[in-house]
Amino acid sequence: MAEIGKDIKKSAALLTEGQLVAIPTETVYGLAGNALDENAVLQIFKAKNRPKFDPLIVHLPGIEQIHNYVEFIPDELKALAEAFWPGPLTLLLPKKSIIPDLVTSGLGKVGVRVPNHPLTRSLLDLVDFPLAAPSANPFGYISPTSASHVAHHLGDKLSYILDGGSCDVGLESTIVGMEQGQVIIYRLGGISVSEIEKLVGNVLILPQSSSNPQSPGMLKSHYAPRKPMVLGNLDELMQQYQNEKETLAVLSFKRFFPELKAANQIVLSESGDFDEAARNLFSAMRSLDDTAASIILAEELPEIHLGKAINDRLRRAAAK
Ligand code: TXA
Numbered sequence: 001m002a003e004i005g006k007d008i009k010k011s012a013a014l015l016t017e018g019q020l021v022a023i024p025t026e027t028v029y030g031l032a033g034n035a036l037d038e039n040a041v042l043q044i045f046k047a048k049n050r051p052k053f054d055p056l057i058v059h060l061p062g063i064e065q066i067h068n069y070v071e072f073i074p075d076e077l078k079a080l081a082e083a084f085w086p087g088p089l090t091l092l093l094p095k096k097s098i099i100p101d102l103v104t105s106g107l108g109k110v111g112v113r114v115p116n117h118p119l120t121r122s123l124l125d126l127v128d129f130p131l132a133a134p135s136a137n138p139f140g141y142i143s144p145t146s147a148s149h150v151a152h153h154l155g156d157k158l159s160y161i162l163d164g165g166s167c168d169v170g171l172e173s174t175i176v177g178m179e180q181g182q183v184i185i186y187r188l189g190g191i192s193v194s195e196i197e198k199l200v201g202n203v204l205i206l207p208q209s210s211s212n213p214q215s216p217g218m219l220k221s222h223y224a225p226r227k228p229m230v231l232g233n234l235d236e237l238m239q240q241y242q243n244e245k246e247t248l249a250v251l252s253f254k255r256f257f258p259e260l261k262a263a264n265q266i267v268l269s270e271s272g273d274f275d276e277a278a279r280n281l282f283s284a285m286r287s288l289d290d291t292a293a294s295i296i297l298a299e300e301l302p303e304i305h306l307g308k309a310i311n312d313r314l315r316r317a318a319a320k
């Protein structure tokens, strides 16, 4: 089993040797390796059981390093980087050849981001290479937002888990790029659409529910619990499943259902706060997945603030 601790020097030494270390970020935990070491990158795909057509995000210590790895950055995307880095934003930019093709699954663009977590920022300052890191979950399962989530599923596949507590944002980064002068959101995430549009005007949101050639890894069924999950209006769903109350688990935005077992329901934010709901989402899905219930009913949130991104994750979790 991987050791869990807060030792940045040890993490740096292991990564320098080509080993894998799980790292905390503000979004979710990442399964990190030296992005410039093809063998380390190969180990990441293997540990996650991840298909090689699903490219990895490269994590940098700061915007200053970006030109070592990308050919150029359009003004619009630079404005986003300056506003939101360090933070939950990934930019797709034309890669330099120093980034192995394996990292980008052969695509010409590389996803880069500057994460915002003190331990990982110190770690990135300590090593002299960027870190390739997908979310530290087995391919297809719910992303990890704590060190114990990582240990639970991948503990035997890596050397060390750098424990940075639970993730502040709780949703993966928003992935943004440009094609023919148009800013495109490829994956909804921790920075909301309206925050991005405030800076660069109208953006195009790619359909999030299918894989597409630009982002081959954004598969429909993802972030999924093992139990079946049904998404919709909770009043209607409760009506529909009224004869199965004993076997239900419920994930709601703001309210408890007194007629259901307390242990089988989780409220994401009693005050209806979208940031709090995002922070609790993945951990709540894991907890309900571990109950004795046979099905999870989940509530769609209003499509404002992070509601859009939360609904995207819920839809993928419910997709078959
Ligand atoms: O918040 C995050 O982004 C977290 C933390 C660890 O940084 N990382 C993360 O990585 O969510 P991952 O691998 O679970 O999801 C990255 C997504 C994949 O679906 C992949 O298809 C897309 O980003 N992606 C990465 N590089 C890409 C590229 N060059 N072109 C298109 N899509 C890319």
Ligand code: MG
Pocket (backbone or CB within 6 Å): 134, 135, 143
């Ligand atoms: Mg992932």
